Amino acid sequence: MQKRVVIVGAGFGGLAAAKGLVGAPVDVTLIDRTNHHLFQPLLYQVATAALNPSDIAAATRSLFAPRDNVRVLMDEVQAIDSAAQKVKTSESGELPFDYLILATGADYSFFGNDQWAEHAAVVKTMEDALSIRERLLAAFEQAEKEPDPAERARLLTCVVVGGGPTGVEMAGAIAELGRTSLVADYRYIKLDEIRIVLVEAGPRILTAFEPGQSEQALKALGNLGVEVQLAASVSNIDDRGVTIGDRLIPAANVIWSAGTKARPSAAWIDAAAARNGSIIVEPDCSVPGQPTIFAIGDGASYQDTDGKALPGLAPVAKQQGRYVAKLIRARLAGAPLPGPFKYRNWGMMAVVGRSKAVADFGSIKLSGFVAWLTWSLVHLMLLIDFRSRSSVYLAWSYAWFTRDRIARLLTRKSVPNFQTPSAQEKRI
Ligand SMILES: Cc1cc2nc3c(=O)[nH]c(=O)nc-3n(C[C@H](O)[C@H](O)[C@H](O)COP(=O)(O)OP(=O)(O)OC[C@H]3O[C@@H](n4cnc5c(N)ncnc54)[C@H](O)[C@@H]3O)c2cc1C
Known part of the structure; x- marks a missing residue:
């Protein structure tokens, strides 16, 4: 049986990971509670009547060909059983995984108010x-x-x-x-x-x-x-x-x-979290002690070589998504693994x-x-x-x-x- 990769979140990170796994010998399930991928940097233009919603969002399933090895599910993840390697969803029941990529992003924080x-x-x-x-x-x-x-x-x-x-x-x-x-x-x-x-x-x-x-x-x-x-x-x-x-x-x-805080994915897998709730990850974006679970994007806290956590930006999430897809491909093929993730800062x-x-x-x-x-x-x-x-x-x-x-x-x-x-x- 093919290995199963479950990706939670079809934002910048999750989408990049799913795209990076198209054609790999794995069954990918990409879950998001909405049916669309959203370009958040231009949301303020929808809010101020400059753009229409469809200008900055696309139905996630339309971004994959029907025969791709990626199944798109509109559902909400509620919990994760890391020991049994299962994701619990609101409507689709339990989904087993061999690899899990958490890309659930962040919410706003009112600093306790x-x-x-x-x-x-x-x-x-x-x-x-x-x-x-x-x-x-x-x-x-x-x-x-x-x-x-x-x-x-x-x-x-x-x-x-x-x-x-x-x-x-x-x-x-x-x-x-x-x-x-x-x-x-x-x-x-x-x-x-x-x-x-x-x-x-x-x-x-x-x-x-x-x-x-x-x-x-x-x-x-x-x-x-x-x-x-x-x-x-x-x-x-x-x-x-x-x-x-x-x-x-x-x-x-x-x-x-x-201010922002990560969505509650750290609690799902009992992982150590930074102050803003994001999951502290290893240099290869995996969760410490859980090598088949990865966290990327705004929901992850990744320390760069200078010891600072990477910022919550779309390019960070995208690059981490692509990197984790490459790493999983290498693990599946038994090929040499890529070195630690390196963020390329374009400005x-x-x-x-x-x-x-x-x-x-x-x-x-x-x-x-x-x-x-x-x-x-x-x-x-x-x-x-x-x-x-x-x-x-x-x-x-x-x-x-x-x-x-x-x-x-x-x-x-x-x-x-x-x-x-x-x-x-x-x-x-
Ligand atoms: C208004 C605004 C403007 C921004 N401007 C810029 C900018 O100019 N440049 C820049 O680089 N960055 C910008 N950012 C930040 C950038 O959008 C984020 O860094 C980026 O979206 C992070 O990607 P991500 O994949 O981690 O999370 P997201 O893109 O937020 O995606 C997370 C996805 O997970 C889904 N999800 C969450 N919880 C669940 C669940 N339980 N079950 C199922 N699905 C779930 C959500 O529906 C969402 O689709 C902006 C953000 C905002 C809000």
């Missing part, structure tokens, strides 16, 4: 992005008919928490959406009523970049009308807005992009609004329009297929020349109601 999650949106899944889009658009609709100035101000304020690349990109895109595209469509909403605040607990934004690049990004955000509050620690988030120390910023929309980028970015490629640092152009080309190339690349290219070109947003329809019956209980009482 889980009650904030009720009032702060995160951008991790397609549902999250669509819900943010709906909330941003609905807040404008409600503000247009709101006579109370204080309530209008709250409706038109959005606070983004976390000055890393996701927060910076999100704040810039919301500013473009609200202050450039939407404001022109509403008769009673004025530009100076729209407030986008980016809150960062540290002394500067984009700390992974050089201070000069953080400064450039800060300036670019300022030009877009984003108010950046540095050294500002959030002490509370509730239905009124965000509190910094004892100062409340009334806001109908709050987006949290401040990092963060985009600010419609035409500015910062990019750090080691000795080459770019900023402004050139960095944005590079960012756009790189992201177009990284999208999963030709269809996504063409539709994103068209959408970006259209938006660049017209500043219009293609995807701003509110389609659900239950449009969010932002009124706080106290505002509702006033109305009654």
Whole structure:
């Protein structure tokens, strides 16, 4: 009987591992709780009505040929019996494995304040992005008919928490959406009523970049009308807005992009975990003491040669996925094993609004329009297929020349109601 490889998670890492095992003498089962592979780096553009969901996601099974040795299962993994080598799923029962690759990614962490999650949106899944889009658009609709100035101000304020690349990109895109595209469509909403605040607990934004690049990004955000509050620690988030120390910023929309934690796969296999819950792995990405189980991507903590854990980035997950596939192929063939995993760092980028970015490629640092152009080309190339690349290219070109947003329809019956209980009482 052929050996069985089970891969949990069809994100960047899991998909790369499955692709690397196509044609190998193994039966591969790729399980994901969604039916699509998602290009998370562009989620914020779906959230801000610049792209449609199908532009950045593809049905996972469409990425494999029907005769490939990869079976795609839409299901949720609930537990793992490592001794019996079985994965327990919600609907498909128990799946036996000879090799297991855990690629379950990460979730947002509210640093022990889980009650904030009720009032702060995160951008991790397609549902999250669509819900943010709906909330941003609905807040404008409600503000247009709101006579109370204080309530209008709250409706038109959005606070983004976390000055890393996701927060910076999100704040810039919301500013473009609200202050450039939407404001022109509403008769009673004025530009100076729209407030986008980016809150960062540290002394500067984009700390992974050089201070000069953080400064450039800060300036670019300022030009877009984003108010950046540095050294500002959030002490509370509730239905009124965000509190910094004892100062409340009334806001109908709050987006949290401040910290991540790995999904609970370490507990499934009783493995040692880093502080953020990710599984500490060996130099070959296997779990210590469990050589047939591997953890990759955001769910793994891999110490590079300099002793630092690799960052939670798509290229890390992809390269680890490819590496583990190669290792399993070598083990199956009894061939010499590849050496330890080595991350090839191509650099990092963060985009600010419609035409500015910062990019750090080691000795080459770019900023402004050139960095944005590079960012756009790189992201177009990284999208999963030709269809996504063409539709994103068209959408970006259209938006660049017209500043219009293609995807701003509110389609659900239950449009969010932002009124706080106290505002509702006033109305009654
Ligand atoms: C908004 C945002 C912007 C980002 N921007 C960038 C960027 O610009 N550049 C960059 O390099 N990185 C970026 N990242 C980070 C990058 O997306 C991650 O590092 C990468 O997705 C990690 O890949 P992964 O395979 O480990 O996990 P993921 O890609 O998150 O995939 C995990 C998969 O596991 C599935 N899953 C989880 N639990 C279960 C379960 N119990 N059962 C079944 N399936 C399960 C999930 O549905 C998901 O499909 C961004 C992330 C976010 C959220």
